[in-house]
Amino acid sequence: MPAHPIPLRAQWISIEHAKVTDTLADWLLESGSLTKRLKSQCQQFAVEVLSEKVVASRFCDHAIFKPPGTNVRVREVLLFCDNEPMVYAQTWLPEQQSEQGVDLAHLGNNPLGEVIFQDPQIQRVGMEVADFAHNQSLAELTHSLKLPGGPLWGRRSCFNLTNQQIMVCEIFLPGAYPYL
Helix, strand or coil, rough: CCCCCCCCCCCCHHHHHHHCCHHHHHHHHCCCHHHHHHHCCCEEEEEEEEEEEEEEHHCCCCCCCCCCCCCCEEEEEEECCEEEEEEEEEEEEEEECCCCCCCCCCCCCCHHHHHHCCCCEEEEEEEEECCCCCCCHHHHHHHHHHCCCCCEEEEEEEEEEEEEEEEEEEEEEECCCCCC
């Protein structure tokens, strides 16, 4: 297993510049809850928490968390459909949450998508995609999951949720629905 959090440094680009199939583009551009869409494709959905820890924001290559010394909570999960790993996801959120904010620090095995998309005030602020085919840490993860080699495309989005800035990165694992 790779060290956590898995570094997701990549050449992040807009979907218009990505050379992907229409099916993959449709999944990468999903504007609603990815959890909800995955659940609609399977009989049994599950979340497995791989890691949850507080790190310095300098480990995040996105400028959403300022100042650079700010501590952020990083949550890493796998999303399963019918016992098959479909998505590796990371969530980055401020360690000190807003008093009026939604409690995202105690999700346990509950999917983030079911929490944040219940807030009618949620705002997605941009989306970028990246090809992770050459990310050694993700290759180690897929190997530990006994997944075959294959494409590893992902997306990242920033959200403003009740005055909380969060970033979500989701990587579709080999064999996931977008590649079929």
